[in-house]
Amino acid sequence: MSLEWLVAWSWSLDGLRDCIATGIQSVRDCDTTAVVTVACLLVLFVWYCYHVGREQPRPFAAVNSLMQAAGADADGLQNGYAYCQAPECVRCAHNEGLNQKLYHNLQEYAKRYSWSGMGRIHKGIREQGRYLNSRPSIQKPEVFFLPDLPTTPYFSRDAQKHDVELLERNFQTILCEFEALYKAFSNCSLPQGWKMNSTPSGEWFTYYLVNQGVCVPRNCRRCPRTYRLLGSLRTCIGNNVFGNACISMLSPGTVITEHYGPTNIRIRCHLGLKTPNGCELVVGGEPQCWAEGRCLLFDDSFLHTAFHEGPAEDGPRVVFMVDLWHPNVAAAERQALDFIFAPGR
DSSP states (O other), X not given: OOHHHHHHHHHHHHHHHHHHHHHHHHHHHXXXXXXXXXXXXXXXXXXXXHHHHHOOOOOOOOHHHHHHHHOOOTTSEETTEEOXXXXXXXXXXXXXXXXXXXXXXXXXXXXXXXSTTOHHHHHHHHTHHHHHXXXXXXXXXXXXXOTTOOOOSEEOGGGGHHHHHHHHHTHHHHHHHHHHHHGGGGXXXXXXXXXXXXXXXXXXXXXXXXXXXXXXXXHHHHSHHHHHHHTTOSSBOOSSTTOOEEEEEEOTTEEOOOBOOSBSSEEEEEEEEEOOTTEEEEETTEEEOOOTTOEEEEOTTBOEEEEEOSOGGGOOEEEEEEEEEOTTSOHHHHHHHHHHTOTTO
């Protein structure tokens, strides 16, 4: 053992002793009442953190149980609203233990990272049954409601200004890739990659690049520039089941049944590609029209519908749809929600 090491070690011990002595003297100089108050607050904080980490959510019936109890007919209409009933759909799949599963995912996230900033998510999961049952009929997200978010049917372009401007600058790129896809409709009624959705009248087609947080490789390869554009969006939801990106097309005479989206943590962005006259979107009872090359932002957890009442010669209404984060969901909450609602979790 070298002499220099011993000297350094002795100096470290002296410094530590001086630090401890200074701390003890500081406590002695403090007012006793203040010290006791700080100690009590510290104990209460530690108890609260333990309580939050151990507490289980209050039981409630899963959203699909509530919909079943309300009654459903064979056509997938429940209380007059449309549900797709697809087994892979996070909104429509039956999951009796949804709240317990979400809470387990939140606990797992907190153990890996932190409880910091999780108060609103924790509150939302514990009280989900009350929130879903007590929401006014104009807004009823079907899977997850995050409390204390500002709520409005439509958002201004400034809500996600960067992504809106980026999408609009690339309008021609997206339109060209859609037109290449649309040519396939001249050869068959439902070309590969397109899905037909149930509607009371007309035809509603969708072409997904990202479906509930999962990339659709075959479709992305046919729209490479549009898919690369998604990676440049700052607020695109791409890592959880509430994130979608697709081309949505309504043929003339189509009416989409009124329905609610699954959550209020996102805002849905429609970039108009082809917007003939007679087309309208109604969200929360407020009508809006699309415009080519312009983005329209709305909260699809509000009751909403869309229709195309234009003549057949006008052709379809086409929008590029992408889900963006609600601007008031914090970065820490986004990370946690991506973990909790990760596809396949």
